[in-house]
Amino acid sequence: MKAAKKSVEERSVGLDDLDDRLIGELRRDGRTPVSVLARRLGVARVTVQLRLKRLVENKVIRQFTVVVDRKSEGQDLAAFTIVNLVSGSIDQKAVGEAMARIPGVVEVHDVTGRPDFVIKIRGRSLEGIGEWISRVREIPGVASTETLACVITYKEEL
Numbered sequence: 001m002k003a004a005k006k007s008v009e010e011r012s013v014g015l016d017d018l019d020d021r022l023i024g025e026l027r028r029d030g031r032t033p034v035s036v037l038a039r040r041l042g043v044a045r046v047t048v049q050l051r052l053k054r055l056v057e058n059k060v061i062r063q064f065t066v067v068v069d070r071k072s073e074g075q076d077l078a079a080f081t082i083v084n085l086v087s088g089s090i091d092q093k094a095v096g097e098a099m100a101r102i103p104g105v106v107e108v109h110d111v112t113g114r115p116d117f118v119i120k121i122r123g124r125s126l127e128g129i130g131e132w133i134s135r136v137r138e139i140p141g142v143a144s145t146e147t148l149a150c151v152i153t154y155k156e157e158l
Helices: 008-013 017-028 034-041 045-057 092-100 125-139
Strands: 076-085 105-110 117-123 142-149
Touching: 017 034, 017 045, 034 045, 076 092, 076 125, 092 105, 092 117, 117 125, 125 142
Parallel strands: none
Antiparallel strands: 076 117, 076 142, 105 117
């Protein structure tokens, strides 16, 4: 019997349909007991345990974590800041790492084209976000920033 041809994505990470379904269940609730996962997926408990072990060992699942409501933390305001660097020989990696160390900065992305970076900042107020942006501007090599405050978030995932 000829095996079904796998997509490039499936071949590159080695995930099959059961892995995808297992990960989907864990995304919905990472606290779901293995026995419940096994029942939902229609497989033996030991199969789920072995799959989980392999997914963790292969770093497909990097961590199990808690998602906290931003409002209860007082961090419900989000902003995206576009960061442009000065022209010349700037150590972009060092700038990115410096931005990542600033409290309130929750994402740092080195992007193609202009701008050089897009960062996501969370805070309690626009003034608080402004303080974090001031710290970004102090990093050697940062030429300019432009910040966009988030009004409504329709979707956000970890």
